[in-house]
Amino acid sequence: MDLNFTADELKFRDDVRGFIAEKFDAEMRAAMARTRTGYIAKHLHIRWQKALNERGWAAPNWPKEHGGPGWTPTQRYIFEQEMGTAGAPIVVPFGPRMLAPVIMKFGTEAQKQKYLPDILAANVWWCQGYSEPGSGSDLASLQMKAEDKGDHFLCNGSKIWTSEAQHADLIFCLVRTAQTKKPQEGISFLLIDMKSPGVTVTPIVTIDEASPGMQEVNQVFFDDVKVPKENLVGELNQGWTCAKYLLEFERGNAYSGHLKRHLAHLKKIARAEMAGQQPLMQDPDFATKLAECEMQIMGMEMLELRVLGGTRSGQNLGAASSMLKTRGTELQQMVSELSAEAIGYYAAPYTALVEGQNEPGVGPDYADGAAARYLNMRKVTIYAGSNEIQRNIMSKLILGL
Structure with a gap:
């Protein structure tokens, strides 16, 4: 290598x-x-x-x-x-990174010509409709129905935790088009215009949203929404194949660049004197935690480089996409936890997020929403397939279990 x-x-x-x-x-x-x-x-x-x-x-x-x-x-x-x-x-990954590869592999020529140029030019904003109430990690249990009405599908149901749906022009959805013994065999992949009659977006305000304009996730309701047949991607009842293919692109990210930047900021906090107290870096226990975190991030970077070496020679990501997702998200949580610990009281939401409300000696440079970031990072080990599921995938692909 x-x-x-x-x-x-x-x-x-x-x-x-x-x-x-x-x-x-x-x-x-x-x-x-x-x-x-x-x-x-x-x-x-x-x-x-x-x-x-x-x-x-x-x-x-x-x-x-x-x-x-x-x-x-x-x-x-x-x-x-x-x-x-x-x-x-x-x-924003939903169009360029996630949907586009699916259209390239499974879409018709008409779909490629219609959607790909606008995705590339940022003329449209997409969101992802996978999870439902009660169907998250067990995605195959989804129940949103798309009934065949001849020249169109009639969609009823809802999707949840839909990031940035309030801004989206279109949504790509997994929908139930048949009731089969094996639930994965009755799912289809459908593209839906968010301006269609019957589509309603309801915000979900989470605990980390202590500042105006920070709302991220939503529930999207579909009540008798008509969707043209040409918006079906791939074959009817074969959407699970599209879904699995898409998740490879959702999981196979590089994390170490962002992690190193947040680590540098954490070190800056640890070296600062806040409210007359000695720098936290002088605390041996915290310094040990910080050193361990840095070594873990270095290890993550080496994993990414090892995967890069494999892809250079034409190897498929395979289980490596699950490895990257699992370690990368765990380290995101580790850095956010240490940042909240380092700032302590000043990480409190509703004060640290608002400029001008920080106490003397702790400006926005330090108390920059550490609590909100910590809370938001709780979700990263769940989305794109929980880390427990990623470990099952790795066990199956690597160990044959």
Whole structure:
């Protein structure tokens, strides 16, 4: 395994850094400093993705024939590392990273021509309709129905924990189109216009949303929603195949760039004198926890590089996508826990999130929503398939259990 970058790869890294310095403007930086989810105002996400698209970098995982940059796995890794380290806005993943690969593999030519260009150009905003009340990790038990009415499907049911649905133009859904002995065999993959009559979005205000404009998740209701037959992706009752394929792209992320940035901020907190107390870094117990966290993040980076070495030689991600998701999300929680511990009282929501309400000696640079971020990070080991399920997948694929 060669972990050294070539001269061309180092030049590419410098190009990415130059792009970030030019396009990651002050408004975006301020918004990213306040977010605890990665989401910022919709117009800022769109501005960022359009800037990436102008450079040809909006969809690193797309093949060149569909508008992707044609990068090597190493270039994709460098790009994600630099974006994470800089704290740059995410490209909202539902369209470019999750739905687009499904359409490329299972969609018709008409669907590719209709949806892919608008996804790439950030002309549409998608959300994901998988989980339902009572059907989360056991996704095959979903009950939202799509009845065949000849020229259209009639959809009834609801989806829950739907991130950013309040901004979405369209939603891709798993729906029940048949009652079968094996529940996975009666599911289809459907694209639904969020402006269709009968679609209602209801916000779910979570405990971490202590600041206005921070609401993230929703429940989406479908009451006799008509969906054209041409919005079916793949074959009828074969949506489970699409769903499994999509989850490979949802799970196989690079985490270490973001983790290293948050670790650097945590170190800054630990070195600061707050309210006249000695820096927390001088506490041997906390210093030990911080050192362990840093070693774990270094190990995560090595795992990512090992996976990168495999993909360079054409290996499929396979169980590695579950490994990355499991370790990456656990480390996200570890950093958020240590940050809340380091700030202590000043991490309290409803004070630390609001500029001007911090006590002397602890400005927004330190008390920057650590409690909200800690609370929000509770979910990361659950979504995209809980980490318990990821361990089952790894056991099956690696150990044959």
